Amino acid sequence: MKAGLIYSQLERNHTYPLMGSLPVYKMRASTPPACHLVRSGRNPDERIYTGGLPVSEKERSPNSMSASSPANGYPLDPAVGSSDCRITRTEPSDYSHQPVMLTEVLSILDQIPSGYFLDATLGGAGHSKALLELRDDLHLVGIDQDQEAHIAARKALMNLDGRFDLVHERFDRIDEILDGLNVDTISGALFDLGVSSYQLDTPARGFSFRTEGPLDMRMNSATGISAKDLVNNASYRDLSRILKQYGDERHSKRIARAIIEARPLATTSQLAEVVIDAMPAASRKSPGHPARRTFQAIRIAVNNEIEILESALNKTIDRLMPDGRCVIISYHSGEDRIVKRTLRTAAGLKNTVPKHLPLPEVGGSVRLLDRGGKTPSENELMQNPRATSARLRWFEKVRN
Numbered sequence: 001m002k003a004g005l006i007y008s009q010l011e012r013n014h015t016y017p018l019m020g021s022l023p024v025y026k027m028r029a030s031t032p033p034a035c036h037l038v039r040s041g042r043n044p045d046e047r048i049y050t051g052g053l054p055v056s057e058k059e060r061s062p063n064s065m066s067a068s069s070p071a072n073g074y075p076l077d078p079a080v081g082s083s084d085c086r087i088t089r090t091e092p093s094d095y096s097h098q099p100v101m102l103t104e105v106l107s108i109l110d111q112i113p114s115g116y117f118l119d120a121t122l123g124g125a126g127h128s129k130a131l132l133e134l135r136d137d138l139h140l141v142g143i144d145q146d147q148e149a150h151i152a153a154r155k156a157l158m159n160l161d162g163r164f165d166l167v168h169e170r171f172d173r174i175d176e177i178l179d180g181l182n183v184d185t186i187s188g189a190l191f192d193l194g195v196s197s198y199q200l201d202t203p204a205r206g207f208s209f210r211t212e213g214p215l216d217m218r219m220n221s222a223t224g225i226s227a228k229d230l231v232n233n234a235s236y237r238d239l240s241r242i243l244k245q246y247g248d249e250r251h252s253k254r255i256a257r258a259i260i261e262a263r264p265l266a267t268t269s270q271l272a273e274v275v276i277d278a279m280p281a282a283s284r285k286s287p288g289h290p291a292r293r294t295f296q297a298i299r300i301a302v303n304n305e306i307e308i309l310e311s312a313l314n315k316t317i318d319r320l321m322p323d324g325r326c327v328i329i330s331y332h333s334g335e336d337r338i339v340k341r342t343l344r345t346a347a348g349l350k351n352t353v354p355k356h357l358p359l360p361e362v363g364g365s366v367r368l369l370d371r372g373g374k375t376p377s378e379n380e381l382m383q384n385p386r387a388t389s390a391r392l393r394w395f396e397k398v399r400n
């Protein structure tokens with residue numbers, strides 16, 4: 001593999017010679033988290049910047065990644081220290097995530113101009129890999145705030161070396177990331193929002209009400225407040241608002257009260273039990289796990305998912321070249337409301353156009369070609385029930 005580069009915007013004065021590619025699992029975020037760019041192959045003589053930590057050749061060798069090795073990066077993960085539970089990390093080789101609505105995404109993005117394609121939620125690179133294989137005139141800029149996603153993505157993209165830059169960051173820092181790569185405009189973008197199956201299925205990440213784990217739920221385990229911090233410290237008012245607003249939870253007040261009475265909580269099962277006990281008997285019997293809305297709401301709050309979405313979409317719109325396209329897949333109503341509102345505003349539309357009429361062109365910066373968006377096919381839902389709540393919206397940048 002060719003040389004790569006990690007650099008941190010806060011640590012530009014430190015340079016370290018690089019030989020061989022740098023596995024992303026070696027990255028440790030500085031505090032505050034810096035912008036980590038992991039470049040692949042374009043500039044073989046580039047240097048590494050790693051938030052101040054020199055990376056030894058031994059550490060950089062992909063062969064040094066093993067479950068038992070203390071050099072695999074995990075023992076220093078602050079997530080371990082922040083929980084009362086012992087964390088057993090799943091090896092990233094277990095990463096599995098089925099890309100949602102892949103056929104629909106590819107049929108839209110196959111039409112974009114040549115250039116840089118921004119995947120704001122890289123995950124295991126399921127969508128991006130398929131797109132790069134379809135279009136050899138695209139170069140991927142892949143962002144994910146989860147270090148473990150980077151390991152999986154890098155592995156998936158192994159045969160496409162030289163055609164991607166991976167960035168460990170939150171996607172609202174699009175401008176800093178693209179400027180850091182000297183990229184002015186992009187030809188396409190994808191936001192496949194929410195969490196990956198890997199995150200949900202890894203008990204140590206604390207996302208799931210189905211398995212015992214520490215109450216964590218941070219996509220970036222190296223920074224920010226955990227679910228444990230949130231449920232143990234938030235006021236009754238904030239907790240009930242979070243449950244209502246981000247989880248559409250009808251029983252937000254009862255649950256918030258029960259959480260406060262049961263504090264301190266440390267594990268996913270403790271939280272799930274408190275929620276189940278707080279529910280009225282009739283609601284406990286309704287379909288779906290009684291704690292699913294609470295877990296969704298807390299995860300959204302912990303990761304600031306709603307607050308940053310609108311600004312990230314607007315920055316993407318600004319960066320898209322004419323005829324460039326952006327696809328957004330959201331998984332719950334709060335997210336989709338923001339996507340819809342942001343796109344309608346950018347398209348210059350008011351809410352007064354009746355639903356059955358096509359959208360008029362009114363001089364906005366984007367064109368919405370698929371009013372109402374798309375949902376997964378029956379066939380996909382049979383194979384991947386996790387796609388059930390997906391709604392895909394997309395737009396095209398207009399020529400000025």
Ligand SMILES: C[S@@+](CC[C@H](N)C(=O)[O-])C[C@H]1O[C@@H](n2cnc3c(N)ncnc32)[C@H](O)[C@@H]1O
Nearest residue numbers: 099121123124125126127144145146170171192
């Ligand atoms: C649904 S998965 C994406 C799966 C991917 N499309 C694939 O096919 O493998 C969402 C990913 O986005 C990441 N993510 C979510 N919100 C993010 C944010 N604000 N900034 C950066 N990454 C984010 C998550 O860590 C997760 O890995």
